[in-house]
Amino acid sequence: MPLTELQEVNRRRDRLLASIALTSGIGLLLALPFALRAGAEFFLPLTAALVVAIALVPLLEWMERRGLPSGFAALIAVVGFLVVANTALVLIVVPATEWFVILPQRLPQIQANLAPLIDFYANLQRFVDETVQMLATGPVAAAQTAAVEAPRSLLQFAATSAPSAIIQMVFALLIIYFFLAGWTRLRRRTINSRGSFDGAMAVARVIQNVVDATSAYVITIAIINLSLGLAVAVALWLIGMPSPLMWGGIVALLNFVPYFGPMLAAVLLGLGGLMVFDDVYVALLPAGLQVGFHLVEANVITPLLLGRRLTMNPLLILLSLTFWGWVWGTPGALLAVPLLIIIQTVVSAAGTPDIAGFLFEQGTLTVSPRKENDEKDETDVADG
Numbered sequence: 001m002p003l004t005e006l007q008e009v010n011r012r013r014d015r016l017l018a019s020i021a022l023t024s025g026i027g028l029l030l031a032l033p034f035a036l037r038a039g040a041e042f043f044l045p046l047t048a049a050l051v052v053a054i055a056l057v058p059l060l061e062w063m064e065r066r067g068l069p070s071g072f073a074a075l076i077a078v079v080g081f082l083v084v085a086n087t088a089l090v091l092i093v094v095p096a097t098e099w100f101v102i103l104p105q106r107l108p109q110i111q112a113n114l115a116p117l118i119d120f121y122a123n124l125q126r127f128v129d130e131t132v133q134m135l136a137t138g139p140v141a142a143a144q145t146a147a148v149e150a151p152r153s154l155l156q157f158a159a160t161s162a163p164s165a166i167i168q169m170v171f172a173l174l175i176i177y178f179f180l181a182g183w184t185r186l187r188r189r190t191i192n193s194r195g196s197f198d199g200a201m202a203v204a205r206v207i208q209n210v211v212d213a214t215s216a217y218v219i220t221i222a223i224i225n226l227s228l229g230l231a232v233a234v235a236l237w238l239i240g241m242p243s244p245l246m247w248g249g250i251v252a253l254l255n256f257v258p259y260f261g262p263m264l265a266a267v268l269l270g271l272g273g274l275m276v277f278d279d280v281y282v283a284l285l286p287a288g289l290q291v292g293f294h295l296v297e298a299n300v301i302t303p304l305l306l307g308r309r310l311t312m313n314p315l316l317i318l319l320s321l322t323f324w325g326w327v328w329g330t331p332g333a334l335l336a337v338p339l340l341i342i343i344q345t346v347v348s349a350a351g352t353p354d355i356a357g358f359l360f361e362q363g364t365l366t367v368s369p370r371k372e373n374d375e376k377d378e379t380d381v382a383d384g
Contacts, residue, residue, distance in 0.1 A: 033323070033326075036328070037326075037328070040327070040328055044168075045169070045171050046175060047339070048172055048331065049175035049179070050175065051218070051335055051342075052176055053175065053176045053179040054210065054211055054214045055214055055218035055219060056077045056081065056215075057180070058215045059080075060074060060180050061184075064184065070182070070183070070185075071181045073180070074178075078180070082173070088249055088252075092249040095245075095246035096246055099243070099275075109274070109275060110271070190203055206346060209348075210346060213345045214341055214342055217338065217341050221302075224297060224301060225256060228251060228255055228293055229249055229252030230248055232247065232251045233248030233249075234248075235293070236248070241272070250268060251290055256334050256337075257321070257330075257333045257334060258317050258337065259317075259318070259321070260333070261333075262294045266291050267287070269289075270286070270287035273287060312340060316340060317337060317340065320339065320340040321336045324336040
């Protein structure tokens with residue numbers, strides 16, 4: 001076969017393979033969100049456990065450098081994570097339950113506090129009354145009946161799903177432990193499995209970058225949010241707001257969700273203030289304090305501590321929040337930014353193949369292998 005025809009056959013073969021890879025990749029990307037959403041009971045605890053484990057890797061390596069065995073160091077890391085998580089949950093959940101219990105009793109006080117604002121907007125009040133009257137009669141009455149029965153079904157759902165939640169929690173903890181316990185061996189085996197020194201160094205660089213970026217972000221943001229929550233708790237304690245540690249914990253937890261979390265925290269603090277204080281302006285003071293602290297944190301403290309290395313495009317953050325929030329709800333929104341960091345780090349370190357350019361241009365995906373094949377073909381033709 002002539003050399004030019006052989007080169008053309010190789011080029012067509014490579015383009016066919018690239019087109020198959022591109023089509024398969026697009027199909028996988030389109031199907032992946034639905035698969036993740038449908039398999040949330042498996043993928044959500046697995047992903048959360050891997051993110052937590054990656055964030056705990058620096059602590060594990062610090063203990064290993066001091067002579068602790070990998071298994072024991074992993075156990076200490078998991079126990080420490082459980083202590084911190086349980087302490088945070090106790091500080092938030094127990095007081096929050098009491099607030100939910102007294103909420104129906106405080107509704108008249110909330111209405112009394114909002115009365116001046118409602119009177120000021122008299123037209124809005126009439127519109128609200130007419131809308132409520134319309135919803136109270138007619139075809140929507142059936143929906144109200146269903147809404148009254150909803151809590152009973154919700155309790156039944158919670159009772160039946162409790163064993164599943166326990167299994168997911170145990171599964172996640174086991175993933176964290178075994179990931180940390182085998183981290184050193186896994187990293188060494190992954191690097192040594194590469195066929196060349198350059199390949200081993202590339203893998204090592206990708207692994208180290210992922211661990212450094214993820215752990216630095218998670219730990220730094222956790223410290224910032226904890227400090228923010230403590231500052232808000234102290235401020236609320238000074239103005240006489242009940243359960244200041246609970247509110248500080250809510251602010252710290254919701255601050256892990258960029259943009260939407262602080263807004264929700266301000267709404268909850270506004271509702272809590274209306275339940276406690278008699279004057280509407282004093283009642284809105286807790287929300288105002290939270291907004292003020294958040295503006296300082298978001299515009300001064302966080303950029304100063306994170307620096308440019310971990311600064312991300314706001315559009316990418318919003319897209320990640322929307323995607324993972326749609327896939328897994330609130331837990332997905334909490335994991336959105338760490339997952340974005342991991343994906344960005346892997347892509348930036350490993351590079352992206354130019355499949356589309358290979359298909360529609362001269363060909364850039366397999367330039368080096370083609371040169372090798374062409375040289376081999378030229379040698380075969382010369383020998384023949």
